[in-house]
């Protein structure tokens with residue numbers, strides 16, 4: 001049985017599937033053998049250190065770049081197809097706005113260029129930030145420009161919205177406001193969102209899905225809740241023998257010693273023995289541990305795993 005999400009999209013449908021995707025530039029491989037599935041209707045954070053390949057992955061999903069190996073699908077279609085193009089909107093790090101145009105002219109251009117266009121939604125987004133329609137883009141603040149770029153992206157009524165570090169240059173108040181706007185619009189229209197971000201502390205309240213890339217590959221992928229419950233933070237006295245024997249059967253993501261105490265982030269495989277105090281980790285702690293230890297075996301939850309039969313098709 002499939003469950004309807006919002007107005008469009010179904011729980012069984014994948015917005016993005018990457019099958020062993022690799023990208024090599026002249027300087028070498030940016031990504032290698034990346035496989036994951038993003039179910040439709042999710043708000044997904046794409047996380048990784050500088051140069052991990054986040055923009056590269058997004059570029060391949062919107063047909064700006066071609067994979068060197070593997071394949072990527074958007075709603076089951078190739079990114080260059082009419083269907084994938086029509087259903088996807090992309091907002092890159094350089095917001096695609098003409099500085100000499102007024103806000104109203106920018107929206108008119110959006111309407112003329114897009115066969116599906118929701119002028120009401122686009123105007124409401126601009127209006128809710130009190131951005132004057134007759135102001136030239138070049139005279140707007142960074143936050144106002146981002147708002148207009150959001151209006152243009154949502155005006156297209158995409159099923160998939162891909163945002164490359166959309167909040168990077170915004171102050172915390174504007175960031176919070178535009179995040180709320182993004183979540184409200186996505187929930188209302190059932191839009192799948194993939195957004196890259198270095199703002200780890202914000203992700204827990206923004207995203208219900210995560211894909212983490214580091215050292216060229218996918219390290220974590222899946223529902224935020226499942227990724228969190230898969231991990232336990234253990235604290236105990238440091239007896240100087242590193243990570244002890246009682247953790248041998250579990251996956252140790254990271255072990256840190258501080259003032260006579262050892263703190264271990266684990267992915268336990270069953271109950272943990274020994275004199276440990278166990279706590280649920282915060283999302284930021286889990287992400288930082290994987291970013292610092294990219295050699296840890298990846299964790300891809302079932303909904304984020306690509307189906308082998310589909311990969312072969």
Ligand SMILES: Nc1ncnc2c1ncn2[C@@H]1O[C@H](COP(=O)(O)OP(=O)(O)OP(=O)(O)O)[C@@H](O)[C@H]1O
Nearest residue numbers: 025026027030048049050051052053054055056057
């Ligand atoms: N056009 C290009 N030509 C050559 N190398 C490139 C090109 N674009 C990206 N790269 C390299 O590929 C790697 C991945 O870059 P990418 O921009 O995808 O990373 P990112 O995760 O988005 O980084 P950031 O967080 O800094 O935005 C980097 O080593 C980068 O130098």
